[in-house]
Amino acid sequence: MRKSNLSWALLVALGLPLSSAAFAAETHIPDEVVKDATTLRDRALNDDTAWAIVESLTTEVGPRLAGSEGDARAVAWAKAKFKALGYDKVWTQDVTFPKWERRSEHGEVLGHSSQALALTALGGSPGGTVQGEVVRFDSLKALQAVAPGSLKGKIVFVDVPMPRARDGHGYGVGASVRRRGPGAASRAGAIGYVMRPAGTDWHRNVHTGMTGYDDQTPIPAASLSNNDADQLARLVALGKTEIKLALDCGFNGTYTSQNVIGEITGSGKPDDIVALGAHLDSWDLGTGAIDDGGGIALTMAAGHLIKQMKTRPIRTIRVIAFANEEQGLWGGRVYAESQKDKIRRHQMVMESDSGPGIIYAFGGSWGTEAEKAVKQMYDVIAPLGIAYTPQQGNAESEMELMQGSGAAAAAFAHDASRYFDLHHTPNDTLDKIDPKALQQNTAAYAAVALMAANADGSLGSGPALVKAKP
Amino acid sequence: MRKSNLSWALLVALGLPLSSAAFAAETHIPDEVVKDATTLRDRALNDDTAWAIVESLTTEVGPRLAGSEGDARAVAWAKAKFKALGYDKVWTQDVTFPKWERRSEHGEVLGHSSQALALTALGGSPGGTVQGEVVRFDSLKALQAVAPGSLKGKIVFVDVPMPRARDGHGYGVGASVRRRGPGAASRAGAIGYVMRPAGTDWHRNVHTGMTGYDDQTPIPAASLSNNDADQLARLVALGKTEIKLALDCGFNGTYTSQNVIGEITGSGKPDDIVALGAHLDSWDLGTGAIDDGGGIALTMAAGHLIKQMKTRPIRTIRVIAFANEEQGLWGGRVYAESQKDKIRRHQMVMESDSGPGIIYAFGGSWGTEAEKAVKQMYDVIAPLGIAYTPQQGNAESEMELMQGSGAAAAAFAHDASRYFDLHHTPNDTLDKIDPKALQQNTAAYAAVALMAANADGSLGSGPALVKAKP
Known part of the structure; x- marks a missing residue:
């Protein structure tokens, strides 16, 4: 059931709950936002920021087993990198775990x-x-x-x-x-x-x-x-x-690492968040290029490229470099716990943790009021060779925790044919990343994140969405 | 210059030097030998003896660095394997080298x-x-x-x-x-x-x-x-x-290993030798499957399959599992030294030490009197997808020493596109051998060896051939 923007505005004015499907206005991506997202997509396809990030992380830091000296250097690296990339705010959350x-x-x-x-x-x-x-x-x-x-x-x-x-x-x-x-x-x-x-x-x-x-x-x-x-x-x-x-x-003993969080502050709804995640730690045997340096790189690059646009996004773009995913989603659980009362504030969550292979499908979970908006997002990334699988797919790893709590989630299915040749092995090294696939990934995440940030309404986040999770 | 078999027999009777091109009779592979070689080729294409040998060597012995405990086990394995394969005579040569x-x-x-x-x-x-x-x-x-x-x-x-x-x-x-x-x-x-x-x-x-x-x-x-x-x-x-x-x-210190030699004794000219070589040692990191377990397997299997034929070969088939190739052709030099007065007794030498990849070309070096006979050999193996490169190519490793001393040599060019991905690495393991390529290899070596053993004359071995070496 389509609703006009006017009636949506009215609902907002009346303070009615946006996430309740029964009363929710249909959300829409304004034309100029679609146009901006298309520009962003094409820019990302020719941009090497993500490559430069993953090259820096895997070379200068190298392996970063949670709790190791490499973990500490990775945290310092991530804070410096967010700043260098022009993020408005960089902050951390302590994450303590057995070492x-x-x-x-x-x-x-x-x-x-x-x-x-x-x-x-x-x-x-x-x-x-x-x-x-x-x-x-x-x-x-x-x-x-x-x-x-x-x-x-x-x-x-x-x-x-x-x-x-x-x-x-x-x-x-x-x-x-x-x-x-x-x-x-x-x-x-x-x-x-x-x-x-x-x-x-x-x-x-x-x-x-x-x-x-x-x-x-x-x-x-x-x-x-x-x-x-x-x-x-x-x-x-x-x-x-x-x-x-x-x-x-x-x-x-135990060790305290940190989730490192970079934000591009929203111009209109700074407390509403589009959250992109990946994990900063790696196993010790390789340099953690595909698991999960690629994810770190493309999410950091997506935020950076959004910051480069003429117009600042309405909602905040938050990129989270999670601590210690490998040993049990330690950073993800700290983040989810810290946000448990702010599920509705998460306009959309997404993660990259199955390697930066070509994305072949886009799905996720969202409220019924967002069906048209998400289809609009899909239409922008469809030319990247991506199929549409609405209301299917998990956000992965840390963001699956958020999705499980009811956050609207984008799920990008990366081709993982080669992923399990490499992940958790000594052979997870920079040369395994396909620069073109990384650009396609960055383009898709950036475009969807920008449209989610600038949508004219909610994508349905809230406990009510839990049942929609596949 | 073609000569009749009669004039060749006459030259033999007169005791004239066979290796002198000026006087040599033209050598020929008798029709029934070509027929037998064709049968042998086709049998080898459907035989798994070579696979069983390389599986046994790489599994039961595993790595066999020259001078290591694996070296000693490999020597014992080779002696037992030659016997089990029905070789008539198994003997060894001591090879001493720095460990x-x-x-x-x-x-x-x-x-x-x-x-x-x-x-x-x-x-x-x-x-x-x-x-x-x-x-x-x-x-x-x-x-x-x-x-x-x-x-x-x-x-x-x-x-x-x-x-x-x-x-x-x-x-x-x-x-x-x-x-x-x-x-x-x-x-x-x-x-x-x-x-x-x-x-x-x-x-x-x-x-x-x-x-x-x-x-x-x-x-x-x-x-x-x-x-x-x-x-x-x-x-x-x-x-x-x-x-x-x-x-x-x-x-x-030093270590004494052994060349292990198996022979199928020739029925007519037992002192004339068709010699097939490969090296028994490997580097320690992998299990030496492609370097050179495949070579050991296909040469041992070739002799075994020749032994299975109804008619015993006229000349002796000698298969040599050389000691310590990797650290400087130690076994090859001992063999070459021991045979320096018997170059003419080597009807033909051949080796496999560039991995058991598909053979794509066949060449070598031989006397002018053998041109037709070698072409006949080629015609039998041509259906295996092999090109003809007469008077080109080295016999490889140990047998290149013999070729350099003037032994007529067959040179099989194996596709080495993947060889240097694997050789000398931990990743040189049994799974890297293509069983079909190994069968093609065995078929080619066995057929050529049989025809060389049963040719009606010399292939030109002798010091005079040295200049013919490419």
Whole structure:
């Protein structure tokens, strides 16, 4: 049901709740805003700000494991970068979490086929040196089905290949083997745990990532490369195979990092926010280019390019470089908690945390009053080769927390076919970013953010929207 | 000049030198031999013996650095495998060489961009921990041009990218930077040496390989990954960059390994040899699948398949699994020395040491009397998609020594486009071998070897052929 701008203005004047679908006026993107967003889109397609940002972050800071010295340098870098990019306001939120350290790691096959195994400790693993016979499982379920205590003295090997997919859906199984496997192995009495990685590459790269132990006793847990998983599977098939796992890692106190937040202050509704997020931390093995340097770069660049426009946006553009996503959305939870009474103030949220691959679809969740406005946004980015998937898709990571609380969310689906070759590996380096894809990404985020900031009404944020979340 | 078989028989009876082109009879492959070779070719195209061999070697033995415990296991494996494959005679030659060991290695950028650098010690490097400012050179020549002593206390970085090519020609430059760079750096007074690898991959793999110091004082020398070379180049461009290099490696006494030789004894001329070679050792980082497990597999399989034929070959098929190729053709030199008076007894030599990629060309060097016979060989393998490049191409590695002494040689050009992504890296693992290409390789080597063994005359081996070598 279409409403005129007049009746919308009337509703505002009457102070009626904008987010209630029953009474909400239909929101619209004014023509001049569509025109500005189109200009912004085309400018972003030829701009290398995002590239310069990610080059700077991955080169000058490099790896930035949450709680490490690189984390501190990344925070300083982000504050300086926001300022250099012309953001009006830069502020931080403290984020405190248990500090996990990786010091050294080594794996080897013992006996008549003795050889090194490329592996890496899973985040959250305790240190320890264990050796024992390998028992292979071809599913997590099979491991979970064994009797408690029945694998006493063994080292569990869960060997589940992860399928490659544009939408990255194969990560669901892989990540679940990583998160739940060590606890299940511990419950069965095993002294150690190795797994085929939650990753799709065969370049001898190890894939780290967070694990947990549910309520079981933590045991040393590591991920092999896919090549080493192949090798171990062949050796186990040939006969009894013993391996040694020597991990020096573990939790060591707590650390306080920061969410670093840059804002382009809105000219008309400065307390209303279009929030763009990505995470500043990375795993330690690579330089965190695709996970999530690209996200940091394109969101920072989007705000910068909006600031360069002749007209300042009506609502505030807020870009958040989140602390410690990798070990459990620590920064995202601090932000969401701090904004729990300001969900309605979030005109729209969006995030980039599945790599800066080409965006192939645009969706999200929003109120019914925003259907036309979001379609207008889509029409501006459609020429970038993007399909429309209205009311589908998650904002990802930290912003999914906000979406879950009812913030209207844009969800950009990036091609993740290669993402799980790289993420959490030593091979997540700058050369993996396609500069053209990064420009397309920046163009899409910037154009949508600008239109959201300058829409003539709400996009439906508020607790009532929670049910609309896919 | 064509000669009849009769006049060839007459020359033999008169004891005239066969290798002298002026008097040599024209050699021919009898029709039934061509037919057998065609059958053998087609059988090899559907046979998985070579795959089973390389799977066994890379899995059960794994890495086999010359002088390591893996070297000893590889020798035992090769002896057992030749026997299991039905070779008539298995014998060894001792090969003694200086033993180089890699124990640990670490590199890092110091200061405000501190971060780890993926690197690996070059074979032959001494151990040592050094730190200093990086001086980058974009060519070996530029480094060689600096004044002696002018880089005192510095760490040299030679940054020359290696081009990808089907014929692998880019390795020439890369390997020369590796072999000559450390000596040139030492001469200039540098305390350490790092280089962009002699390799074409961007998967964060380090590429090792042998270096030397000419007459200069050895200094710690390592190769970065291409990604880390990019990173170091960017950091150096930003300003003064210090790195630390901590290598624990070096020569440690001598070691005696063995060339392992399997023979299918010839039925008519058992002292005449068709020799197929590959090297049994590998670098330690990977499992030596493409370098040179594939070569070991296809030469061993070729002999085995020839043995399976109804008729035993007239000349002996000799397959040599050479010791320590990687550190300087040690096994090849022992073999060549042992055969220096038997060049004429080598009907033909061939080797596989540029990876088991698809063979796209067949050439080599042979006497003029063998021109027709070699063309007949080519005609049998032409349907495998192979071009003919007569009197061109080197037999490679160990067999190039024999070719250089005048042995007639078959040279198979394997597609090496991907070879330098993998060789000498941790990523040289079984999954990199294309089973279909390995079958094509085996088919070509086996068919040519059989025809050489059953030719009705010489292929021209002898010192006189040396000038024919390209």
